[in-house]
Structures are given as structure tokens and as C-alpha cells.
Amino acid sequence: MSFNRPDLPTILNRIQGDIQSRFVGSDPTLRHTLLGILAQVKAGGIHGLYGYIDWLSRQILPSTADADMLDVHGSIWGVQRKMASFAQGSVVLDGINGSVIPAGTLLQNTLGLQFSTNAEVIIILGTATIQVTAMKAGTSSNVLAGASLALVSPVNGVNSTATVGPEGITNGTDIESDADYRKRIISHIQEAPHGGSSLDYEAWALEVPGVTRVWVYPQELGVGTVTIRCVTDGAASIIPDAAKIAEVQTHIDTVRPVTAVVTVVPPIAKPLDFQIQLTPNTTVVQDAVKAEISDLLRREATPGGTILISHIQEAISLAAGETNHVLVVPNTDVGHNTGEIAVMGMITWL
Numbered sequence: 001m002s003f004n005r006p007d008l009p010t011i012l013n014r015i016q017g018d019i020q021s022r023f024v025g026s027d028p029t030l031r032h033t034l035l036g037i038l039a040q041v042k043a044g045g046i047h048g049l050y051g052y053i054d055w056l057s058r059q060i061l062p063s064t065a066d067a068d069m070l071d072v073h074g075s076i077w078g079v080q081r082k083m084a085s086f087a088q089g090s091v092v093l094d095g096i097n098g099s100v101i102p103a104g105t106l107l108q109n110t111l112g113l114q115f116s117t118n119a120e121v122i123i124i125l126g127t128a129t130i131q132v133t134a135m136k137a138g139t140s141s142n143v144l145a146g147a148s149l150a151l152v153s154p155v156n157g158v159n160s161t162a163t164v165g166p167e168g169i170t171n172g173t174d175i176e177s178d179a180d181y182r183k184r185i186i187s188h189i190q191e192a193p194h195g196g197s198s199l200d201y202e203a204w205a206l207e208v209p210g211v212t213r214v215w216v217y218p219q220e221l222g223v224g225t226v227t228i229r230c231v232t233d234g235a236a237s238i239i240p241d242a243a244k245i246a247e248v249q250t251h252i253d254t255v256r257p258v259t260a261v262v263t264v265v266p267p268i269a270k271p272l273d274f275q276i277q278l279t280p281n282t283t284v285v286q287d288a289v290k291a292e293i294s295d296l297l298r299r300e301a302t303p304g305g306t307i308l309i310s311h312i313q314e315a316i317s318l319a320a321g322e323t324n325h326v327l328v329v330p331n332t333d334v335g336h337n338t339g340e341i342a343v344m345g346m347i348t349w350l
Helices: 008-022 034-059 067-077 178-190 198-206 242-255 283-300 309-318
Strands: 088-095 106-108 114-117 127-134 148-151 158-170 213-218 225-231 261-265 268-279 324-329 340-349
Touching: 008 034, 067 178, 127 158, 178 198, 198 213, 198 225, 198 242, 225 242, 242 261, 268 283, 268 309, 283 309, 283 340, 309 324
Parallel strands: 225 261, 268 340
Antiparallel strands: 088 127, 088 158, 106 114, 106 148, 114 127, 148 158, 213 225, 268 324
């Protein structure tokens, strides 16, 4: 039987009734009497205690615990929240040959986000490529390739403007959300470690900042091998770059069984294009349809998997404001080869 927390008026009425039953002839409902004041004070205190007990009851289980108590649950089970990570990448600086760019030299973008050079570099043939790390953790410090950065303080013989390298400054991630962290804790409780099962490899890969979905393929490359594919949904591209793949590989190698041969590889992105005759064909409804299809791909796209046309049609129908549509392309289920994963392509509105 469930317990319903009484509200403040209910508690007050109960106390007033108790007082009347014990002090015959009294009227604690009068606001400016001693008994009336005592009843209200006591009711307020009890209501506060009910509130605390109500809060405390939610902290008992990780499925309902608040953020700070969720960290406590995670630490008990050995599941740590993924902290925000610092974006890294390369920038190109021009200048006079022989000019030295010291380690720790600061650059910043137009938003004021700063990046520090990792090591000392000397300009040769008029240019130098240097690795930098963001000074602030989080996705906000990711910078697209070709963007401009400026030296915070001048460096003798070096131009003040730098260009972000072709790979961009990437892999900056925000602290793990409560929802994702809660999901990992519950998964750990429900699926205890099994000494190297597929679920173990999935859990280990998900411990790496930025990794959001993982697929494990035992013996794909032969007996005793394990192939792992993962994506980073929060990044500019869900396909992890070489640095993130190396990070996952390194982490897996520290926890895997010693006899396993583990290979971490990125999925191959296969853009899925659409042609949709939409009613009403407005920008607002188009955006809603695109959001629903993106959500579908995040939930159902898997390496080597199939996207069902019926599910695409359902996603479009769920879009707010949509009254009718005709899905012209694709016109059948969309399958993928080994390692290929569907990603959002172009949508043509008809």
C-alpha cells in the first residue's frame, strides 16, 4: 500500500482535532489564541519533517537519487561519474625561421576561450605545427578546423594569428549527465561484471569520456578476438577520431582479460538521405521531423544493422505539427554492411 504525504492543511487539521479532544471547550482553530499558534507551529515543523523524509526516501535508490547522492551510489558500486575532458588538437603558426614558441604559450578564440601549447616548438621554413590543450574542460572548447586563434601575448618573430589544424581541436566533453550516469550505475547493478563478457567490454568502453554507445563483436577477427565499435553522440561527429579510439583502446587494455585480443575501431558513417512530401511543409514542422528522425537514428542505428522504413514513417508521424506525409526516399528497409552505421544525411522536402 502506497503512502500519501499529507499536505500542510491536513496536518494542521489533525493537530487541531487532537487539541480539541484533549482540551474540552478549547478552540485551536482561532488564529490568535495560544493553542491556535501552537497548532500552526507544530504543523509547520511536522510538514518540514515529512518533506525531509520524502526527500530521503528518494535517495535510497539510484533510480531516484539526486545528483550528489547519485555520486555516492556510484562510488559504492565502483562506477565513477565521467568528468569533463579538455579539448586537444593542433594549430599552425607562421613566423621567422628559428623563432621559438615556448611551452605554455596561450592562444584564444573570439569567444575568449584559451588554449595552451603543450611543448616548445621552433619555426622551420616559416611555419610550425604545435599541439594545444584547452584551458577549460567541456564541449565549448572544441574548435572546428580552419578557425583562427590569436596569441594572448606577443611572441618574438611569430605572427599573432594561428590557424586550427585539419583535425580541429576536439574531444572536449562535458561532465556526464545525471541521466547517463544513472543508467550506467543501474546497468552495473543489474549486470554484474562477468570476467570479460560482452557486457563488461561495453561497460568499460562507456567509462571513457565522450563515449555514449558501444557495440561488442566477439571473434570478429578470429578466435580469441574482440572487436569494439563506439560513437560519441555529443561531439560534432558521432564517429570518434583517432585520438578517441586510441583512448578507448588504452583504457580497455588496462582492464580486459590478459588473454583477449581486443581491437577498438570506429564505425563507418553511411549518411541516410530522405525525400519527404510533408504537410504542412513549414520550417517549424520540418525541424520537428528532423529531430524525430535524429532521435530514431540514435536509438536504432547500429553497425551492420537495418533501419526499418516503418520506423522512419512512424518517426515522421510523431513530429509535432505533422498532419500527413509521403516518404519517397528511402522506399524500403535500409541495410548496412559490417561496421557501417546510419547517420543523418540530407533531407529534401517535396
